[in-house]
Amino acid sequence: MLTSFFKNSKPINFLVLLVxxxxQYLAVQKIEVEGSQTWLNYLLPVVGFLGLVVAFLYLNAVVxxxxxAQKNTYAVLIFVLGIICFYPIFNDHQALLAYGFWMIALRILFGMQDVQHFGKKLFDLSFFLVIAATFNPQLYIYLLFAYLSILFFSPNQITHYFIPILACLAVWLIVMAISLLGYDDTRLLLWPEWTINFDWNNDLNFIFPLGLMGFLLLLGFFGLLxxxxxxxxxxxxxxxxxxxxLMFGGFxxxxxxxxxxxxxIYLFLPLVLMASIWVTQTKTKWKSESVLLFLTILGLAYNFLI
Incomplete structure (x- = not known):
């Protein structure tokens, strides 16, 4: 039933998943109604949800x-069912904006086979990656994909290697201008700090998401191969x-x-793509139906556990 309903990309599918x-988003929002609250306290959740919707729509654009070349909505179904596992991010509106801009960059990355307009797409890819990195500095590492795209898709012109640098400078100038005008300093321009920390404080909330990602990895890895x-x-x-x-998400x-x-959350996205490839290509309907039903039950059940 689920495979039949989400087999085709129809407006009703997106409406059901968006609702x-x-x-899920409203269920975990923390908005305190006090006299000291300003309009910004109510605007931020809206902005965060818009970032989440952008990620949702651009994931569909990627597939x-x-x-x-997927004409179904399996990827966005798995995404919506699994995103609740990372529910703390729903209250981190800055992280949601970073995720939205990052997803826009991925859509550009997977559409870079047009050699004629490669330079423009390379600039757009780098531009949106740097915008995402202004909200989450660790995302600067994904600029390596700009250079990988040159190796994979372009005639390897030397001028292409300077385009990501120009995109970085453009975003930094915009950010610094906003910082100086709004804050009279450059505190909006942040830099990544890499550390390793496996201290999960025995938080049982890790068990379900890690189990889900492990399941998607086993399912999607063989499908991808x-x-x-x-x-x-x-x-x-x-x-x-x-x-x-997948490797960068683990990093x-x-x-x-x-x-x-x-x-x-950045590891979850490639797992969604891999799982959707498996569901799309498997010829045994009961297997794909069982997997989607299992993910649906887990996703809906987790809503009542948080």
Whole structure:
């Protein structure tokens, strides 16, 4: 039933998933109604949800590119069902904005096969990655994907290597101008600090999300390997990018100042892509139906546990 309903990309599918996403988001919001509260306290949750919606929509755009060519909504279904596992991020509106801009950059990355406009897309990719990094400085590491895209998709012109640097300078100038005008300093321009911290303080909230990601990894890894073997050489590049995103997501989860479950959000996205590839390509309907039903039950059940 689930495979049939989400097999095609229809407006009703997105409406159902957006409503579920909104319910999950509102369920964990912490808004204190006090006399001292300002309009900004009520605006920030709206801005955070917009960042989450952008991530939702651009994930759907990613799987619709030639890289994956999926005409279903399995990826966004798995995303919505699993995102509740990282519910602390729902109250971190800055992190949600970073995630939204990061997802826009990924959509550009998976659509860079157009060599004619490669320079413009490379600038856009770098630009949105640096914007995301202004909210979460650890995301600067993803600028390496700008240079990987040059190796994978471009004629390897020397001028292309300077485009990410120009994009960085453009964003930094904008951020510094806003900082000086609004705060009279440059405190909005932050830099990453890499540390390793595995102190999870025996937090049982880690068990469910890590178990879910382990399940998606086992499910999607073999599906991705099978897809790589069957695909053409041009398609294999995108699947390798997914594996690289998986590695970078693991790096983001480990090298953080605090070992928090919301830091795994960048590892979750490639797992969603891998799982959706498996669900799309499996020929045994009862297997895909069982997996989607299992994820649905777990996702909905977790809403009552938090």
């Amino acid at each position: 579920l996403l909104l319910v 619709k590119t030639k890289a994956f 099978a897809a790589i073997q069957k695909s053409q050489s041009s398609q294999k590049i995108y699947y390798r990018l997914v594996l690289l995103l 983001m989860a480990v090298f953080q100042e605090q070992f928090l479950i919301q830091n795994f």
